[in-house]
Amino acid sequence: MKMQKSSWMLMVVLVAAFALAACGNVGGGGGASTTIEIASDGENLAYDKKEFTVPAGQTITLTFKNVSTAQQHNLVIVKGGEDVAAKVNDEGINAGPPDFLPADRTNIIAATKMLGPGGSETLTFTAPAPGTYVFLCTYPAHYAGGMKGVMTVVSP
Numbered sequence: 001m002k003m004q005k006s007s008w009m010l011m012v013v014l015v016a017a018f019a020l021a022a023c024g025n026v027g028g029g030g031g032a033s034t035t036i037e038i039a040s041d042g043e044n045l046a047y048d049k050k051e052f053t054v055p056a057g058q059t060i061t062l063t064f065k066n067v068s069t070a071q072q073h074n075l076v077i078v079k080g081g082e083d084v085a086a087k088v089n090d091e092g093i094n095a096g097p098p099d100f101l102p103a104d105r106t107n108i109i110a111a112t113k114m115l116g117p118g119g120s121e122t123l124t125f126t127a128p129a130p131g132t133y134v135f136l137c138t139y140p141a142h143y144a145g146g147m148k149g150v151m152t153v154v155s156p
């Protein structure tokens with residue numbers, strides 16, 4: 001029974017590793033860096049990726065592109081789930097334009113500035129401990145409209 005469980009875990013790890021490699025892991029030679037690309041989903045209040053997975057402790061290079069022709073968007077990864085995302089969203093809206101981001105970054109892992117149509121920004125950050133972390137757009141009404149996703153951090 002114990003061996004069966006280990007085999008199952010090994011398979012899960014292998015599948016996760018393969019998925020990461022397929023998602024654009026750079027180099028592949030034991031490199032400690034992962035590249036992620038996310039765009040807004042046309043004119044919808046959504047990202048084109050609802051989730052992505054990265055290994056804990058690795059340097060993540062994430063490029064967010066606003067492909068909308070009319071709307072402003074940012075991408076903010078918070079240190080927690082929906083409860084933390086809702087808090088950061090409220091704080092961002094209270095902080096106001098141009099970036100709709102709270103001055104206190106305690107609950108934020110990484111955040112782009114507010115990007116106009118066609119804008120993009122690349123963030124570099126270290127993936128935190130294994131777990132799930134919500135990312136969202138803090139432009140007023142966008143998070144409530146569904147502009148969010150989940151970053152899953154797995155053990156390296």
Ligand SMILES: [Cu+2]
Binds near residue numbers: 072137138139147
């Ligand atoms: Cu937005």
